[in-house]
Amino acid sequence: MTASDDDLAAGGGLLHRRTLLRGGVLAGGLGAAFAARAADGIGEGSPETMRVPGAPFSGYGVPAHWRGDIKRSIGAVPDRPGTGASRTPLERLEGTITPAGLHYERHHNGIPDIDPAAHTLIVHGLVKQPLVFSLDALLRYPMHSRAAFVECAGNSGGMIAPQPAQTTAGGLHGLVSCSEWTGVPLSLLLDEAGVDPRATWLLAEGGDAAGMSRSVPLWKCRDDAMIALYQNGEPIRPEQGFPMRLLLPGFQGNMNVKWLRRLKLTVGPTFTKDETSRYTELMPDGKAREFMVEMGVKSVITRPSFGLNMQGPGLYEISGLAWSGAGKIAKVEVSADGGKSWAQAALNGPVQDKALTRFRLPWRWQGAPSLLLSRATDEHGNVQPKRADWLAQYAPGQAYQFNAIAAWQVEAGGGIKHAYA
């Protein structure tokens, strides 16, 4: 099908989000590829994969070797290979669930190899009865499964640079991933220990070589926090906290403490290094915001994007991800003319609380330069800010919790550059 002018939803060739659906299924073009047939048999006309037996079974499958280049990009501190981050290649993936092996990583001193039989979680501090939980014990508790994104507070921080960095969607925004997590509601363990009414926070601590520790407000622990034991159906990966991590849906990635070994109920925050010297944001008046615990509403177009150039004028699908630490995505708008006009994208459901949501919009690209933007709004009315407005909130050089509108410049020849809008 070809879209007609009746389908236009905004400037630059953006079509109504139901255009593709109205046109029905794509016409088949594959039928003619292997038309030749031998007179006495069909073998000669068949592809080799139909004429020789295939590979045997495997105990744990791996991606197609044809796509073996889909990998996390690693940025480690020189001489400290366990310190730094690796990013999810967002532009090479579709849907909303990140494969566990491509979930972004942020480690502060490497990945510990924890013996699950020896590991325990201790709950103490302002409780009636301090308790120790083994993994085997937790595996007998009632569990809950849910999708949730985890996003590093430093994600997209490169966008504060004066000039736009020429890199991929994953390179810029790949410190966000989304999984189905399964685990034990934290409130169950807190009730079992009996929380003293004076406690309003707890300290969560990991068993890694950084002893990662963060203070968490108790309301969050009682709301939707869990001790996650499974990720996408399998035991949580070492990079994500095996044998257990704290999951705080929508909160700064750093607070979702991996390799969780201890929860201490406290009167107030403990003011750990990672909630004072880091993950705080200086404002122009010299004061710093601390405990900016929740990630803002945000979106990014993953296709087309840097590295995925246009292949001539014609009909394309704009595809991207949106999320909010406050809840569900309500709408995503897309502009192809740098923000002069906007069209509402289709949300590819289910639209879930504090999880990645895929948005899509058909686009008839006619070969002209085009500045592509996306702008997400969540169910509470929070809207992604413009980059200039985001920057104005803070002192120079501050880069945490960057959630401003991102842009791709599509050039006349079909090349795509990262741009600011």
Added chain:
Amino acid sequence: MPTLKLAALSLILMAGVAVAATPQSPGLGRPATPTEVQAVDISVPPDGSTLPPGSGSVAQGAAVFEANCQMCHGPAGVGGPNDRLTGGVGTLTSPKPIKTVNSFWPYATTVYDYVRRAMPLVAPQSLSNNDVYAVVAYLLSVDGVAPKDAVLDAKTLPLVKMPNRDGFVSWEARYRPKTAAR
């Protein structure tokens, strides 16, 4: 017919399975002994209540720093390949704010907690409690936050007032659901 089946199924569920919004706990937590708790309770809040016995002086700390920290953080905590630790006091409102331990961190207890649990990066938790008191005293002394003859211990360390002690504004309440109890 389908209605009947559904009704029968509901009855079975009601009879045998607790399908509840708040699941029941099997109660498998084992009481922790005071020794177990003490062994893991390494976090140090601003009141210093969990600081260990021992002490350390600025002079001792200078030696500890040179042997364990300088390779990554540079002499006196400046100019190394990793984080700058000292200087920058008073720059937070300037066009180029410099965040260091002395210019930015609100509590000396945080320095003690972090150095003791996570430093040096190549051998975390290898310093003695006294060494950590000493190295904190040294770092603070570089910018005069602690005097050159300071000796820090569980009593004196929480009393140190960091220059940026009042420089933070908590944003946490903005995210609190209106229905959530504190």
